[in-house]
Amino acid sequence: MPSKPTQDEVVRLLDGAYDSSRMPSYTGSEFLAEVQAKALSGWLIRGAVVVGAAILIALGVIGYKVATSPPALPDESPTLGDPGGGQSPTRVGDRALMLNGD
Amino acid sequence: MKAIDERKLLVRMSHGHGPSARLLWDLYAARLIAFARSLLAAQGAQQHAEDVVQIALCKVMQVPTHRIRKVQAVGPWLFTIVRTSALNHMRGERREMKRRVHAAPGTDMGPPSSFELLRRAVEDLPSDEAEVVTLRHAGGLTFDQVSEVLAIPRSTAASRYSRAIERLREHLAEQEEPSQPLKFVEGKRHAK
Numbered sequence: 555m556p557s558k559p560t561q562d563e564v565v566r567l568l569d570g571a572y573d574s575s576r577m578p579s580y581t582g583s584e585f586l587a588e589v590q591a592k593a594l595s596g597w598l599i600r601g602a603v604v605v606g607a608a609i610l611i612a613l614g615v616i617g618y619k620v621a622t623s624p625p626a627l628p629d630e631s632p633t634l635g636d637p638g639g640g641q642s643p644t645r646v647g648d649r650a651l652m653l654n655g656d
Numbered sequence: 657m658k659a660i661d662e663r664k665l666l667v668r669m670s671h672g673h674g675p676s677a678r679l680l681w682d683l684y685a686a687r688l689i690a691f692a693r694s695l696l697a698a699q700g701a702q703q704h705a706e707d708v709v710q711i712a713l714c715k716v717m718q719v720p721t722h723r724i725r726k727v728q729a730v731g732p733w734l735f736t737i738v739r740t741s742a743l744n745h746m747r748g749e750r751r752e753m754k755r756r757v758h759a760a761p762g763t764d765m766g767p768p769s770s771f772e773l774l775r776r777a778v779e780d781l782p783s784d785e786a787e788v789v790t791l792r793h794a795g796g797l798t799f800d801q802v803s804e805v806l807a808i809p810r811s812t813a814a815s816r817y818s819r820a821i822e823r824l825r826e827h828l829a830e831q832e833e834p835s836q837p838l839k840f841v842e843g844k845r846h847a848k
Binding site: 557558559560561564565567568569570571572573574576577578579580582584585586588589590591592593594595596 | 669671672673674677678681685686687689690706707709710713714717769771772774775778789790792793794821822824825826828829
């Protein structure tokens with residue numbers, strides 16, 4: 555009749571059996587691929603946010619410049635409604651005299 | 657050597673940090689798979705253990721960072737998630753049992769080592785005992801942590817463990833005799 559190992563011996567054997575150096579190794583390829591995919595999607599999202607922010611900033615800058623730029627100078631060439639081609643200094647002066655009533 | 661902050665590893669992994677995921681895998685995979693095998697053995701589906709663990713860890717990646725930061729002990733938490741994943745897998749397996757053909761167990765090359773044989777003997781224990789043994793020895797968990805993972809009282813975990821050790825003692829004694837391999841079924845052993 556073979557002797558039963560003691561409880562302590564069994565516990566020791568179990569510790570040995572589940573020691574990390576004696577355990578089989580696993581690749582975990584699918585899980586690690588999933589992590590990579592998540593990292594990639596994270597970068598894509600971050601990239602999209604950065605690009606989106608850059609576009610918004612650029613649009614803001616352009617809009618500001620358009621809003622604050624001086625209006626375009628009137629065309630110097632004579633038009634049909636105003637044969638004189640805009641107000642001359644003399645005519646402006648005349649109008650000022652009229653307003654003053656002198 | 658600087659202790660690894662496993663919670664930080666989990667957070668980084670959940671953000672898709674490859675090296676953290678690799679490190680976590682190296683730290684826990686074999687132990688989690690041993691635990692999953694002990695559960696899946698009840699259906700002879702040990703070969704799915706790695707898949708189950710991978711699915712469980714992919715689920716971990718979906719957990720929000722603020723919840724990961726609240727995890728007290730990473731080990732027991734991971735074992736709990738793997739257990740849920742294995743039980744879900746087993747429920748699915750039961751549905752597919754009729755049309756599924758089991759792969760032959762033990763596809764590794766060469767004769768199994770004595771440690772491998774002992775791990776298989778643990779898998780042959782009744783699953784409630786096998787999971788306590790693997791959580792204790794593969795997971796390195798205390799009885800308090802085991803009872804937390806299995807949602808059972810500490811005393812129940814301890815008595816299951818004692819029963820399992822007793823069965824393994826008998827099994828090892830019989831292994832010394834030239835006899836047929838021992839099989840544990842539903843808490844009772846087959847008579848020789």
